[in-house]
Amino acid sequence: MLLLSCIPLKTEWHAVASWTWDAQDETCGICRMAFDGCCPDCKLPGDDCPLIWGACNHAFHLHCILKWVNSQTSQAHCPMCRREWQFKE
Amino acid sequence: MTSSGAPSRKALSKIATNRLQKELVEWQMNPPTGFKHKVTDNLQRWIIEVIGAPGTLYANDTYQLQVDFPEHYPMESPQVIFLHPAPMHPHIYSNGHICLDILYDSWSPAMTVSSICISILSMLSSSTEKQRPPDNDRYVKNCKNGRSPKETRWWFHDDKV
Numbered sequence: 569m570l571l572l573s574c575i576p577l578k579t580e581w582h583a584v585a586s587w588t589w590d591a592q593d594e595t596c597g598i599c600r601m602a603f604d605g606c607c608p609d610c611k612l613p614g615d616d617c618p619l620i621w622g623a624c625n626h627a628f629h630l631h632c633i634l635k636w637v638n639s640q641t642s643q644a645h646c647p648m649c650r651r652e653w654q655f656k657e
Numbered sequence: 658m659t660s661s662g663a664p665s666r667k668a669l670s671k672i673a674t675n676r677l678q679k680e681l682v683e684w685q686m687n688p689p690t691g692f693k694h695k696v697t698d699n700l701q702r703w704i705i706e707v708i709g710a711p712g713t714l715y716a717n718d719t720y721q722l723q724v725d726f727p728e729h730y731p732m733e734s735p736q737v738i739f740l741h742p743a744p745m746h747p748h749i750y751s752n753g754h755i756c757l758d759i760l761y762d763s764w765s766p767a768m769t770v771s772s773i774c775i776s777i778l779s780m781l782s783s784s785t786e787k788q789r790p791p792d793n794d795r796y797v798k799n800c801k802n803g804r805s806p807k808e809t810r811w812w813f814h815d816d817k818v
Contacts, residue, residue: 632766
């Protein structure tokens with residue numbers, strides 16, 4: 569019996585999981601790209617382009633907030649609330 | 658004023674281009690009241706028409722803002738000046754330079770062209786006299802050769818006007 573060869577190939581797929589960042593805003597206040605996407609310097613969202621929270625609870629793409637912090641000659645402030653920027657412990 | 662001291666004409670970085678394209682789309686869908694963006698193909702220099710708010714000293718007056726974006730916008734603030742003739746205002750110099758802290762020391766990358774425009778209109782609207790800053794002549798003389806207002810060390814002493 570060659571019955572097996574008659575079974576059509578399945579073309580559907582099953583997602584086993586989906587993910588989203590747990591941030592209050594939907595977009596990064598610095599680059600204005602969606603948090604579910606990545607910063608303009610990255611190609612793929614996910615662990616390579618993570619979000620980071622400040623002590624003030626504002627979230628940004630890690631790459632974006634680093635650019636801002638490193639561009640400041642003195643203590644950087646949170647772009648959203650102007651409190652001194654500290655990475656959340 | 659044609660090439661009034663655009664600080665650095667280095668091409669926009671990727672993040673700057675990306676963000677400005679988004680800002681432009683948002684502006685076109687939802688422009689701030691009292692402002693018109695003059696369409697050009699230059700993403701790095703925006704010319705924006707400002708119409709004085711009704712019921713203020715500047716009602717129906719129109720002015721033009723020139724906004725130049727640096728390579729690393731929004732990590733650095735844009736250069737914002739009024740084109741000639743600049744409105745008579747205690748914080749606006751006759752060469753178009755604007756004494757407004759968010760354009761310099763208090764810049765934040767979360768601000769946008771739209772939010773800058775609203776701040777400038779609010780500054781105009783709260784003015785009670787159409788007058789130049791007291792040190793206008795001295796300041797303007799010091800700014801010869803098209804110096805950028807971003808090179809000025811501003812003292813922000815009055816938050817009422």
